[in-house]
Amino acid sequence: MAAIWKIGSNEADHYPTLTHHIDADVAIIGAGITGLTTAERLAETGLSVVVIEALTVGKGGTGGSTGNLYSILASGLAPLRKKWGDDIVRKVVTSRSQAIDYIEEAVERFGIDCQFHRRPLYRIATNEDKKIVNMLDAEHEAMVLAGLNIETIEDSPLPFAMERGLKIEGQAQFNPLNYVHGLAKAISLRGVEIYENSPVRKVDYDQGIIETDSAHVTVKHIVHATHTPKGISLLHTMLLPSREYGVSAKINSDVYPNGIFFVHDSFHSIRSYQHENEQYVMVIGEQHKTGEGDLNNTCFDNLRDYMGNHFEMTEFCHQWSNQQYSPADSLPYIGKIHGQDHAYLATGFSGDGLVWGTLAGQIISDLILGEENPWHASFDARRFTPAKSAMKWAEENASVSKSLFKDYLGTKKLKEIEEIGRGQGKVVSAGGEKLAIYRDETGKLSALSAICPHMMCLVHWNGVEASWDCPCHGSRFDLEGEVSEGPSLHPLAKRDPPS
Template sequence: MEAIWTLGSPPSGQFSPLSGQTRSDVVIIGAGITGLTTALSLAESGMHVTVLEAHTVGAGCTGGSTGNLYSTLAKGLAPVRKKWSDEVLRDVVASRSQAIDSIEATVSRFGIDCGFHRRPLYRLVAQGKESMRDALEEERQAMLAAGLTVQEAESNALPVPIITGVKLENQAQFNPLAYVRGLARELVHLGVTIHEHSAVRDVDYKRGVVETEAGAVEAEHIVHATHTPKGINLLQSVMLPSREYGVSARLKPDSAYPQGTFWVLDDFHSLRSYHHDGDDYLMVIGEKHKVGEGEVDDVYPRRLRDYLSDNFDVQDFTHAWSAQQYSPADELPYIGRWHGRDKVYLATGFAADGLVWGALAGAILGDLILGRDNRWHERFDARRFTPVKSAKQWAKENVSVATHFVPGYLSVSKLESLDDVAPGQGKVATLEGEKVAIYRDDDGKVSVLSAVCPHMKCLVHWNDIESTWDCSCHGSRFDTQGEVIEGPSYHPLARRTKDS
C-alpha cells in the first residue's frame, strides 16, 4: 500500500543512518511534521539539532495523512464544547488557524513545492442519514461559538446525494510528504543533522542518551515526535489507537473534481482532490477501526473503492494506503513536558487532525526548550490532569487492553506444523509451548517470531490487509520480519527460528 503523496514528493533515503557516538543540544525522535517543525524553531535560534527517523522523512503518519489543513476538527467541535467551554473552543480554532498560517508562511519562505492552496471545508449530511441533522446543527452552533463564519453549503457541492450542510472558507490543502521533505532539505542548510533508517532502541534519560542499533546521541533535551511517545507513558492508557484507510482514483474524461475538503456524515467519508503533473485524482478516506481489531482481506479499501464507484465516474484506481491515529480522552492533544522529566518533551493525541496539531506542537515545544512563553502551552499541556473529562475513554481503553491481554493468551490455538500456514497467511498460534507469530510469504518462505509485543506484553494480531503484526493494546505495529513500523515499542518482535 502506497499513499498518493509519493506523486510530487522528492525521493526518500537522502540522509544516512546514524553511526557512532555524537553530541547535540537537542535530539528529536521522528521526522514527521511535528519533529521537523520543532527542529526549524530550534535551529533558527542557533541550537544544534539532531533528528532520528526510523524509516524515511515523512514516511509515517505525516505521509499517510489526508493533506487537509483546517481550523476545526474532523470529529467536530461539538465534542470539545461538551467537555470544555466556549473559551477552550475558541482557543482550539485560533491555535489551529495560527498553525495553518505558519505552514503557509514556511511554504512561501522556502519555496516548497507542495501544492499548498486555500480551499473551503464542507460538513454534509448525506441522503438517508436524516438523523444526522441534529448533530450537524449542534456542530454549526459550536463553530459559531468558536468564532467561525459559517455558510450554508451549496446543494451541488458533491455528486453524493446531500440533504444539507455547512461550509467554512479559507481552510487549506497540500501534499504533506512533499512539504516535510522540502522542509528537511532547508533544515540541513540551517545546520540540522538528519539520520534516516535510525530506529531508536533505548533512551537513557539520566544520561540524556538516545541509542540506535549503530550509534547514540547525547543531548540536553529529548523530544518524542513519534505520534505516540516511545516506551511506556501513562498517556497511552487514555488514548485510543485506530487506523483509517484511503484510496484514490482518476475519473473519466470531462468529469469534475470537487475542490475542497468534504466530510460526509454517512458512515463518515472524507473526500478531496489532488492535482499533480497535469493529472487530477479524487481520494476518499474512511473505514476507521481500532488497531488489531480490523476485518480480514481487502474489505476496507474495497468499501472505499465501491463508495467512489457508486458516486463518481471512476476510470481507474491508483493508490491505497492507511494511517494511524491516537485519540485523546478529553478531546485535546497532549503537548509539552513528559511527567517527571523536565527536559523530555512529547506531542500526542492528535486523533485525525495531526498535520495542524503537529505544526502547532512544533512551535510549542520549540518555545519550551528555548525558555520562551507560548500562549498555547498551558491549554494543551501534556501534564494536565482531567480525570472527569477523561474517565469514559480511560475506562473504555483499559477494558479493551484487559480484554485482549488475558483472553488473547488463552484463545490461541495449538499449531502442529508450520505447514498449516498457507502462502500469504499470518497466524498467531502456540508452537512447542510458546505463543508465536508465523508468516509464510507467497514463495513459501516462513518467518517465526514471538507473538508477544515487547512494549507491554500483549499479543499481536495479523493484519491481513497490510501484512503486518499489530498490537491492539497500545498500537505498536511490526512488519513480517518483526521490525517496528510504528507505535510505542522500541524493540522488534523476537525471532524464534531462522526463515525457512
C-alpha cells in the first residue's frame, strides 16, 4: 500500500546497510523529517554524524503523511488554549510558523524539487451542527489571539455545500517524500553518513553504544528520531497510537481543492497534488486506535464513497495508511530523555509532525551544540504535567490494561486449523502458547509468537494491512514478524505452525 507520493517522487539515492563498527559524535536513529532535520543542522559543525534507518529514507510516517504544513494544529488551538492558556497558543503558532519558514529556506538552499508552495488552510463546517459552529467560533478566537490573519468565507472552495468556513493564508504544502530525499542527499554530500535497512536492536546509554544486527556504533550523543522512542519509556504511557487512512484519485473537473482543507463532518482532510499535468485529490480520515481497527477494508470503502460523492473523478489510484502518536497533554515531547544527558527524543506529534519534526530537529541540534533554543522549555520531553495529562492518561492506560487482561484470558483455542482462511491471520492458544498464525494465498501456514517483545501485550491481526499490530503502544509487525513501526526493538519470535 503505497502513498500517492510514489508517483511524483524523484528516484531516491540508496544508502548502504551498516556492516562495520563506527565511532561518531552523534548517532541519529531514524531517517524521517525529524532525524534528517537534526542531521542537517549538525552537518558541517565539526561533529561526525551518522543516521541509521531501519527501512529506507522517508519510509516511515513522513512518507505516509499528507504533506500539509500549517502553523495551527489539526485538532484545533481552542482545546489547547483551554488546557494550557493563551501564552502557549501563541508559542505553538509562532514556533510552527518559523519551522515552516525553515523548510522553505532548506528547499531553496538545497534546490529540493518537492513542489513546495504557499497555500491557504481552510476549516469548513458542512452543516449547522451547534457543536461544530461553536468549535469554529472558538477556533477563530484562538487563531486571532495567536496573531493569525483569519478570513471568514461564505462561498465553498470545494465542490460541495458549506455552512461556514475560516481561511488562513500563508500556510504551505509539499511532497514530503521528495523533501526528505532531498535533505538526505544534501547532508550526505556534507559528510553525514546514512545507513538504510539497518534496524537498531539495542541502545546502551551508559556505554554509548548502539547495536544493529551486524554492527555497532560508539557515540557520544544518541537521538531517537523514531516517531515514538524505541524500547521501554515512561512516555509510552502518555502516547495514544492511532492509524489513519488515505485514498487518492485523478480528478476530472475544474474545481480543484487548492489548499489544505479540514472538513468538519466526521473529519476529513483533503488536498490536491499535481503530477505531469494530471490533478489528483486525496482524502484522509477514518482514524482509529492502532490494533483496534476494522478487518474488512471498510475504512478504504468509506473514503472512496466519500470521494465519489464529492468529486468528479476518473479513477482511484492509491490507498495507504499511516500512524500517529497523540500526547496526553496535547503538546509534543522534545528534548533530553529522563535521566540521560546525551540522549534525546522527539514524539507526540499527532497528525502535525512534519512541522513538529522540523522544530524538533532545531531543538535537539541546539541541545547537542549547547546552544539556547527559545522553544525547548515549552515542549521539554522531561516535563511532568499530571493534571493536563490525567484524562488521556487514564483512557490510554485503561485501554492497555483491557488489552492485557481481555486478550490473555480471551484468546480462543485453535480447534480446527482450517478455520483460518487464505489471506487471513488469527491469534490463538496452541501448544501452551499464544500464536499469531497466518495462512497465505497459496494455503501455506506460518506462525509467530503473538507476544509483543516490547512489553508483552498480545498482537492483533490487521486484515487491512496484513500485519500484526499491538494495541498497547502501537508496535506493528509484518508477516515475517519484523518490526515495521512502534517502540519494539525486536521482531516477533518465529514458531512452527501447528499441524
